[in-house]
Amino acid sequence: MTAYLEIEGEASVAFRQGFRACQEGDPQNTNPYLEEAGESSQRREWDFGWHHAHDQNINFDFVRRQVAMPPEWSQAPIKPWEAVYNREASAFVSHEYWSDTGSVNVFRVVGTMHQQYQGKTWLQFLLGGKRMQHNLQRLMDNPDYYLHPVIRQPKIDFYTVDGLDYYVGSDGNHRTCLARFFLDQEGKSQLHEVTVHHHHLDQAFLHVYHALQASIREHQVAKVI
Structure with missing residues (x-):
């Protein structure tokens, strides 16, 4: 077609x-x-x-509607998880917890761990995700999957350091992208029964550490820690 x-x-x-x-x-x-x-x-x-x-994704009416009238947020680039959580930041984790029955506002999902999708806009990912066609067909066949709490296999997992912005983990990139467009269309925001990992960073201590590093570099007192 x-x-x-x-x-x-x-x-x-x-x-x-x-x-x-x-x-x-x-x-x-x-x-x-x-x-x-x-x-x-x-x-x-x-x-x-x-x-x-x-890309065959454009053959779905759902996708054509998004391209014809893209939501404003669809032009935002998908951010890298490493920008907020890397080896340096991991040293400042004060506590961690996780839940496999969490709920996430999909419009607070700002990035991913998957390097292939980092830097793309959400609309570009919708059009060109390598497994998007398969997931689009599943959305057409069963839209309730995104509207109600259901067992999600494979899981959809999210990571956060502040409880505000979330990043997709090893599973769920394509479904998260579809959830954003579909739930926006439905006037909803929450995706339920997802796995959430919260690495709580001691932001104040991390800020002091960065300030100390900058001071050391500026005054050339010693090598950066």
């Missing part, structure tokens, strides 16, 4: 041209910017649009 979609909003002209060219059956080598010297931004945007349309 080929779906024709008007791409408006913040998408560049070259992106829209590439997107529509793919939908109309034109191969990638018909990029009109190929003749330009070097790697032009228009050439990259055209290719980006073509690949977006090429």
Whole structure:
């Protein structure tokens, strides 16, 4: 099935041209910017649009609606877990706890441990996630999975250091992305029966440590601890 979609909003002209060219059956080598010297931004945007349309995910009505009218948050990049929890930060964990029957506001999920998805926007992930098509079909077959507390196999696990912002762990990246778009559409926010890991950091102590490091570097008193 080929779906024709008007791409408006913040998408560049070259992106829209590439997107529509793919939908109309034109191969990638018909990029009109190929003749330009070097790697032009228009050439990259055209290719980006073509690949977006090429992805079979666009054949789902649900996805076409998101692309036609993307939520404002869908343009936010997916952040790396390592930015808030790394080897240095782990030394300042004051306590930890977890629950396998937790609830999370999916709009407070800001990132992931999975390096392949870090840096993508939520909309890019919806369009290009490697297992998104399978999960989209499951959403179409059973939307109640995202609306009610159910046993989730495989699990969906989230990690946090402050109880405010959450990051997807080893399982649940595609389903979390779908939950954001679907629950936004339904006017809901909570995903229930998920696993939550809370590594509580002593932020005050960590702040003092960073200030001390900066002072040492500034005054060249000694090597950084």
